[in-house]
Amino acid sequence: MGDLRKSPCTRNKNVNIMRTKTILLSALLGSLGSVSLMAQSTNVYSLNAVGYINVTIEPGYNIISCPLIASPDNTVNTLLTNGTGQFKKFSMYFWSAAAASYTEVQGSGTGWGAGGTNTLNPGQAAWINNPSNSPVTVTFVGTVPSGSLTNTLLPNTFNLVSSILPTSGDLVTNPLMNFTTAVKKDQVYMWNAVTQSYTEAQAGATGFPASGQPYQTNVGGGFWYLNNTNTPNNWVENFSVGQ
Numbered sequence: 715m716g717d718l719r720k721s722p723c724t725r726n727k728n729v730n731i732m733r734t735k736t737i738l739l740s741a742l743l744g745s746l747g748s749v750s751l752m753a754q755s756t757n758v759y760s761l762n763a764v765g766y767i768n769v770t771i772e773p774g775y776n777i778i779s780c781p782l783i784a785s786p787d788n789t790v791n792t793l794l795t796n797g798t799g800q801f802k803k804f805s806m807y808f809w810s811a812a813a814a815s816y817t818e819v820q821g822s823g824t825g826w827g828a829g830g831t832n833t834l835n836p837g838q839a840a841w842i843n844n845p846s847n848s849p850v851t852v853t854f855v856g857t858v859p860s861g862s863l864t865n866t867l868l869p870n871t872f873n874l875v876s877s878i879l880p881t882s883g884d885l886v887t888n889p890l891m892n893f894t895t896a897v898k899k900d901q902v903y904m905w906n907a908v909t910q911s912y913t914e915a916q917a918g919a920t921g922f923p924a925s926g927q928p929y930q931t932n933v934g935g936g937f938w939y940l941n942n943t944n945t946p947n948n949w950v951e952n953f954s955v956g957q
Contacts, residue, residue: 763858763955767880769934771842771850772907777936779839779876782856790819791830793854799823807841808832809874811867837865837878839936854934860953867939867947876936878951884927891930895947896921902928903938 769778784792794801801821808817819827826832834840836859844850863878877891885893885902896917904913915928922928930937941947 763860764856765858766853766855767934769852769854769932771844771852773844773847773849774907774910775905776842776844776907777839777874777876777905778834778842779836779934779936780834780854780856781836781859781876781878781880781934782854783836783859784854784856788833788835788856789830790826790832790834793834794821794826794852796821796825796830801826803845805841805843805845806832807843808834809840809872811871811873814871837863837875839874839876841874858953858955860955863951863953865949865951867941867949869941869944869946871941873939873941874936875939875949876934877930879953880933882930882933882935884929886922886927890953891951893928893949894921895949897943897947899942900947901938901940901942903940904929904931905935905937906931 765782767782771778780788780793786792790806796802799822802823804821806819806826808819809815810817817828817832819830819832821827832840858880859878865875865878867873867875877885879890881888881890883891885891886896898917898919900917902915902922904915905911906913915922915926928937939947
């Protein structure tokens with residue numbers, strides 16, 4: 715199926731060396747032990763670990779995620795309700811790292827293909843194609859995951875993933891993401907939905923270099939991670955209410 719980094723958007727092949735600009739999500743303790751999580755752009759809010767995030771879907775291809783536990787579930791039908799056809803002609807592509815293949819679902823006038831049962835759980839990411847000429851903002855509502863949170867990146871393959879937590883910025887130095895388990899030749903490919911192009915980061919013998927840290931550009935975004943080893947890479951994030 716070609717270079718997995720470029721699927722499904724094979725019309726864009728621009729891969730640049732990345733320059734990091736950190737956008738940290740702050741965890742602020744309130745007087746009653748409540749937690750408020752807010753991005754620089756102030757488009758994500760969470761109080762007492764329950765809240766919402768706004769995700770902008772640019773025209774063309776986007777990598778999105780839902781770093782919240784939605785109710786009753788994290789299926790497409792719940793997250794992107796399409797009862798009135800607002801996502802008609804939109805397409806979503808769910809990547810299976812184990813099978814190295816996509817499942818595609820399309821929006822119709824009354825719902826989503828495959829019954830809208832595909833899931834977008836915290837830590838997972840998926841492609842969505844916005845066929846219009848205008849950005850579309852969607853709102854995800856739910857509970858912020860907490861505890862010791864593990865995202866298992868399968869070996870010798872590409873993984874389409876995101877932070878389990880509603881945060882963005884540098885994967886390594888961000889205290890919430892704390893991604894320090896990369897090994898030599900592991901690679902991250904970050905998608906810019908505005909320019910429809912990739913930025914690449916590659917790990918050296920001691921992990922990602924300080925001048926080339928990988929990042930997640932947006933809350934509710936995602937990226938490709940190529941695990942070049944023969945063993946799973948367990949990316950562990952930790953967050954507790956009132957910590």
